[in-house]
Amino acid sequence: MRAWSVAVPPERAEEVRRKLLAGDLLMKRLRIVRDGDRILLPTSRRVDLGFPTEERAFEEGFAAVRSYKDLIVIPDALRPSLPSSFDVVGDVAVIRLPKEIRPFRSAVGAAILRWNPRLRVVLEDRGVAGPNRVRRVEGIAGEARATTVHVEHGLRYRVDLAHAYFSPRLAAERKRVADSVGDGETVADPFAGVGPYAILIAKRRRPRVVYASDANPMAIDLLRANAAMNRADRVDIRPGDARIVLRDIAPVDRVILDLPHSALDFLPDAFAALGRAGIVHLYGILESAEEAERETAVRSIAHGAGLEVKDLRRRHVRAYSPSQFHTAFDVTVARA
Numbered sequence: 001m002r003a004w005s006v007a008v009p010p011e012r013a014e015e016v017r018r019k020l021l022a023g024d025l026l027m028k029r030l031r032i033v034r035d036g037d038r039i040l041l042p043t044s045r046r047v048d049l050g051f052p053t054e055e056r057a058f059e060e061g062f063a064a065v066r067s068y069k070d071l072i073v074i075p076d077a078l079r080p081s082l083p084s085s086f087d088v089v090g091d092v093a094v095i096r097l098p099k100e101i102r103p104f105r106s107a108v109g110a111a112i113l114r115w116n117p118r119l120r121v122v123l124e125d126r127g128v129a130g131p132n133r134v135r136r137v138e139g140i141a142g143e144a145r146a147t148t149v150h151v152e153h154g155l156r157y158r159v160d161l162a163h164a165y166f167s168p169r170l171a172a173e174r175k176r177v178a179d180s181v182g183d184g185e186t187v188a189d190p191f192a193g194v195g196p197y198a199i200l201i202a203k204r205r206r207p208r209v210v211y212a213s214d215a216n217p218m219a220i221d222l223l224r225a226n227a228a229m230n231r232a233d234r235v236d237i238r239p240g241d242a243r244i245v246l247r248d249i250a251p252v253d254r255v256i257l258d259l260p261h262s263a264l265d266f267l268p269d270a271f272a273a274l275g276r277a278g279i280v281h282l283y284g285i286l287e288s289a290e291e292a293e294r295e296t297a298v299r300s301i302a303h304g305a306g307l308e309v310k311d312l313r314r315r316h317v318r319a320y321s322p323s324q325f326h327t328a329f330d331v332t333v334a335r336a
């Protein structure tokens, strides 16, 4: 590959290399060349350090590439805005871009694919929207698809990031909830998406049945495929609205209300679906200061449903924004 370089005497090479590195100007993936009594240090642009400069061909080297950022050619002023991380779903990278980076999104995508050749698609994540929580995505590099197969806790999931919700960031929370399921339980997962809670519980625990439902027909198609692919026989799929499904399947022992922006609206339905006692996993996107208020609302809804709250625990699943957390409330209740 052709690149600009700084030609320095060997005794100054280390000093200049460090200076270039500090300024993020050294092309770390290109091999440094010795040419007679000069050392040629490849740079991302022409750099004037008082040494001769030269444009020439360099071999790709074996320098440790720690990030896609080491491979991208972008104006230096924008480097601090490059995202430090992105999600990986199967062989698809999903990245959020600040607006100043958007004009360079193809360069970002190409750098990610070069950084990790196992990735075949790079999608820009333009946020989750609408009642079905579908992500708006735009292909910025690689194959033109948003479908892939993702492995989580040893189980395989078909996902279609353009048509049904899926986030790999909730893997640990799904495991936490699944681990708490007891033998013979009847579990309801009314916001099941493509099935990562329901199938994990059915395959790794010994429930009587896990009712999995969703209002998005595309999610239901994937859920069916995933239950079959993982031979999750104890998953009973019920397409449709959570309220109707919860009414039809009652009584259950546990309800997972994984619709963080509006789960509280469904709490009366979840409580009504429980038998003599049970647990609801309720999620919310909240400022820390709102959490106590949410607990008060939960207690009041339980009271209104004729239930006694035996235990109420909360934990942060992950930071959602600089001031908000995705918070889990585990509510254990019994008929009063």
Ligand SMILES: C[S@@+](CC[C@H](N)C(=O)[O-])C[C@H]1O[C@@H](n2cnc3c(N)ncnc32)[C@H](O)[C@@H]1O
Pocket (backbone or CB within 6 Å): 131, 132, 133, 164, 165, 166, 167, 170, 190, 191, 192, 193, 194, 195, 196, 197, 213, 214, 215, 216, 219, 240, 241, 242, 243, 258, 259, 260
């Ligand atoms: C945040 S996603 C969670 C998906 C899944 N639990 C997971 O971990 O990937 C919420 C899901 O609820 C579904 N949904 C939204 N409103 C619904 C409703 N009223 N009844 C049933 N499903 C609904 C959406 O289609 C979406 O798949």
